[in-house]
Amino acid sequence: METIGFTENQMTVREAVATLCAKFPNSYWQEHDQHEQDPKEFHAALAKDGWLGIALPEELGGSGLGISEATMMMQAIAESGAGMAGAQSIHGNVYATQPLARFGNQEQREGTIPKIISGEWRTCFGVTEPNTGLDTLRLRTLAQKSADGQLYSVTGQKIWITCAQVARKMMLLARTTPLEEVKKPSEGLSLFCIDLDRENTPGLDMRKIKKMGGRAVDANEVFFDNYPIPADTLIGAENQGFKIILQGMNAERCLLAGEALGLGYAAVARATGYARERVVFGRPIGANQGIAHPLADAYMRLEAAKHATYHAARLYDQSQSTGDASSKVRQGAVGVAANTAKYLAAEAAFTACERAVLTHGGMGYAVEYDVERWLRECLVPRIAPVSREMVMNYIGEKVLGLPRSY
Known part of the structure; x- marks a missing residue:
């Protein structure tokens, strides 16, 4: 790089x-x-x-x-x-x-x-639900406040929650006002920082999801059934959770774009090293344009995505600045940049990882060369935390002014 x-x-x-x-x-x-x-x-x-x-x-x-x-x-x-x-x-x-x-x-x-x-506690992000998927504003997990105002009772289900098995804390997005009772879907959501305590508190269950890649970290379905959480776990104001959680969502897109870049650069480096050393028909395979050009193209895609990624991260940091309010970057601009970076980096990583496997030929299928593991993993940033198609919907509506399609 x-x-x-x-x-x-x-x-x-x-x-x-x-x-x-x-x-x-x-x-x-x-x-x-x-x-x-x-x-x-x-x-x-x-x-x-x-x-x-x-x-x-x-x-x-x-x-x-x-x-x-x-x-x-x-x-x-x-x-x-x-x-x-x-x-x-x-x-x-x-x-x-x-x-x-x-x-x-x-x-x-x-x-x-x-x-x-310090590493004493680990945390996870509890947003996605099986029946709403990317339609975050219509999630149904409900946190009902008790009559004395001391507790909330959480009922619902979350899915694809990474590291829930090892996490002590969850940043949980839940409805404190039912969807049917709000004027806009973005209203009525609240953010909590809760304990995940299956041993001592009833109403919580987790089930690991067997998955294609990234198997070293757990992904889970998390079930809440009148799971009690203290009222003081509420972050910020009640019913204002969606605005608050955007801080984490845009940050997540920037980080994921960086991860995709790292995966892609690793794949290109491994493939070019192999192409320099692997001799077929009396010469290194990297001398063949059929090998060299796809790898050069993959590298350039990563370089372009790199600029988009660090531009988005810079805008995010400027939006969080405590300086002159007039110099702050508005959240809409951060959202556009972060989604664009995530999309471009994910696509560049996929191109790089696929071509790395193909450069290795049959050995690209072997565990010892790592490229098969990276190919399995590079699908993650294309799908999560928001799909390619939803990113394009977002850009079409927010930037190009096209009619909303969903």
Whole structure:
């Protein structure tokens, strides 16, 4: 990757994280993928060196850096060979905490964020539901307040919740006003930072989902059945959760774009190394334009997506600035940039990973060369947290002014 134009902080992050990741070779990730083992040693190593707090306030034990630096960290992790599995083992701790850090009260922030940064607690993001999918505004999980106002009772189901099996906390988006009683679907949603306590609190169940890639991290269906949560777990104002959670959603798109870039650059590097060394018909296969041109094209796609990704991350950080309000970037611009970056990086990663497998020929199918694992994982950013088609719908409506299609 060409690194001209990055800040000193970004390059320092890239180099330090790459050094740490070198302690976890590809064999580590192959084994954890095959046996579906959580990479707890990797998570602990990042926590020990303070990386989980990269974009969290210094007064809470974080580094006080931005999503620009966090995106570089996630790219370096994926690029090291850890792929999406390595990135997903920690990225929820980075983006899911952004709404808490910005909108939580002092007690919530001080009681939760330092323990996430230290690695004592892990967190997950509870938004997606099986019957609404990408239609977030129509989710049905209901949090009903008790008569004395001390508790909420949560009933509903979430799906594709990464790391729920190992998480202590969940950032939960739920309805506090039923959909039928609001004027607009964006109203009536509230955000909570809750404990996941299956052992001592009834009404909570989790079921792991067997999946194609990223097997080292768990994905889950989470069921709530009158699960009690304290009223003081509410983040910000009741019924204002959707506006609050956008802080985490745009951050997530930036981080995921960085992860996709890392995966793509790793794939191109592995493929070009193989193409230089593999000799067929008396010469390296990389001398053939049928091999060289697809890889060169994949690299250029990654470079273009890289610029879009770090542009989006920079806008996100500017939108969070505490300086002159008139200089802040509006959230709509951040949303457009973050969705664009996520789309372009995911497509570039898919192109790179597919061509890496094809460059290896039959050996691209072998576990030991890693490219088959990366190909399985590169489908994640094309699908989540929002599909390619929904990104195009969003750009069509918000940027091009076309009629809404959904």
